[in-house]
Amino acid sequence: MSQEDKIKQAAEIIKNSTYIVAFTGAGISVESGIPDFRSPGGLWEKYNPNEYATYSTFLTHPVKYWTMHMELREMVIDAQPNSAHNALASLEHKYGKLKSVITQNVDFLHSRAGNTKVLEIHGTTQTSRCLGCDKTFYFTEVEEMLDQGQLPPRCPRCRGLIKPNTILFGEQLPYDVLEQSREEIMAADLLIVIGSSLTVYPAAALPSIAVQIGSGLIIVNKEFTPMDTYANVAIQGMAGIIMPKILAVLDEIL
Ligand SMILES: [Zn+2]
Structure with a gap:
């Protein structure tokens, strides 16, 4: 056909x-x-997902994940x-x-x-949440923290780690x-x-x-x-x- x-x-x-x-x-x-994360030019070409995007590495090396996430976020903000x-x-x-x-x-x-x-x-890049107390943050709030040099960003209420609401490998x-x-x-x-x-x-x-x-x-x-x-x-x-x-x-x- x-x-x-x-x-x-x-x-x-x-x-x-x-x-x-x-x-x-x-x-x-x-x-x-x-670009598709998995395709040439995609995010996984630059950031090995086993190193940057598993839930366990987020807990031990959150700065690595946030570095990658900021690049993803830039892509998403520019996209129509x-x-x-x-x-x-x-x-x-x-x-x-x-x-x-x-x-x-x-x-x-x-x-x-x-x-x-x-x-x-x-999941979504629009929101994040505190792993300590489950409080949700809009990305603009997290961006303010990042702009103030808070890396990784932490919850103002309980100092817990803030994690984007994108689903990581192993999650x-x-x-x-x-x-x-x-x-x-x-x-x-x-x-x-x-x-x-x-x-x-x-x-x-x-x-x-x-x-x-x-x-x-x-x-x-x-x-x-x-x-x-x-x-x-x-x-x-x-x-x-x-x-x-x-x-x-x-x-x-x-
Ligand atoms: Zn909290």
């Missing part, structure tokens, strides 16, 4: 769906200037939602079909694009967010996977729920994924190009 035919088929499936959930990974944010993020915002607000976005990304771009319900299974994914994600996929009649190679577990297991309960599955990713054979349609390409094309066809057939 040609890519054009696949795009038409995807639009047709979206037209016939009423409760759509999106599942997104690093690939959707590449076009916003945030791209046409794929905007397409998902349209699917929610213009078409009323998209009910939630489950994302592996920590860049907050879905919320900035306007999606209301965003389930961040790998559990947030149970409540995973549970809500499962519920959303169970409630959906269509799951659209965008920019995820579906290889990082346990997050990558979520789309198989859609297959098990017989919902529709559309996959848009640069490379093939292990789930492509189970999808109604799998389109290989850049999310920022494919998603607007699908919506353009949807406008014609609605």
Whole structure:
């Protein structure tokens, strides 16, 4: 099937769906200037994750993690939602079909694009929390501490270590967010996977729920994924190009 035919088929499936959930990974944010951590030029090329991004090294060498995190934060602050993020915002607000976005990304771009319900299974760079007393801090508060030379930043209330709410290696994914994600996929009649190679577990297991309960599955990713054979349609390409094309066809057939 040609890519054009696949795009038409995807639009047709979206037209016939009423409760759509999106599942997104690093690939959707590449076009916003945030390289996939795992790809060449990504953060892991510069910072070995075993040294910089495990929970145990955060506890023993928090300054290392904060150094890396500041660079990630710079990337995220400079980034803007791209046409794929905007397409998902349209699917929610213009078409009323998209009910939630489950994302592996920590860049907050879905919320900035306007999606209301965003389930961040790998956490977020927007907030941090004290490991001593659990107090939450917005990143601007932590940035003030960093600007004053506090490295690592410590809680003003209990002097505990402050940790960004991004999920580190060796750390559990947030149970409540995973549970809500499962519920959303169970409630959906269509799951659209965008920019995820579906290889990082346990997050990558979520789309198989859609297959098990017989919902529709559309996959848009640069490379093939292990789930492509189970999808109604799998389109290989850049999310920022494919998603607007699908919506353009949807406008014609609605
Ligand atoms: Zn505290």
